[in-house]
Amino acid sequence: KAGVTQTPRYLIKTRGQQVTLSCSPISGHRSVSWYQQTPGQGLQFLFEYFSETQRNKGNFPGRFSGRQFSNSRSEMNVSTLELGDSALYLCASGTGGSYEQYFGPGTRLTVT
């Protein structure tokens, strides 16, 4: 069974721009969670989607948004990028019940 895929793997953007990241979960998984990982803050929860509905949201500003499609693929959008948004963005998929989550390889975003 194929694992979680994320695209793109690397991105360089400038302040003020916006970015969209994509995540395809493991086949059959309906839950997709997004995390931001930085050296100083560790893994910070952004949001979780299950069957196209946002179930949970972390403490991030409204510039961070996401959605999930009927095929469980998910996208995350960050508008008006700031230097502090530079991070590894990880997507994790799961069945939604047990909360065992399986991570994708991540997207490394650099904001200059």
Next chain:
Amino acid sequence: QKEVEQNSGPLSVPEGAIASLNCTYSDRGSQSFFWYRQYSGKSPELIMFIYSNGDKEDGRFTAQLNKASQYVSLLIRDSQPSDSATYLCAVKRPFSGGYNKLIFGAGTRLAVHP
């Protein structure tokens, strides 16, 4: 106080020894507990999960849970240099709307030296 606490390390152990990684959590409503391994530059990889008090063994790994003490640990027997990584503890706890949330600790860096 952080919801999930881990000693950042590094925890240095010799090859062949037992590595003991610890995690405490603050919410007594926490239900499930997970250990992830993250190699430098890679994404976290789920290695074990435990739901009930006691021990759960999987190969060289043993997870231990004590809900009364709000404590979960991971033991790695016969540690190998390839076990050198950051180990993240994650806790599932109730959240708003009847849903649950997975909270991660900051991780413990393990270094196994030959």
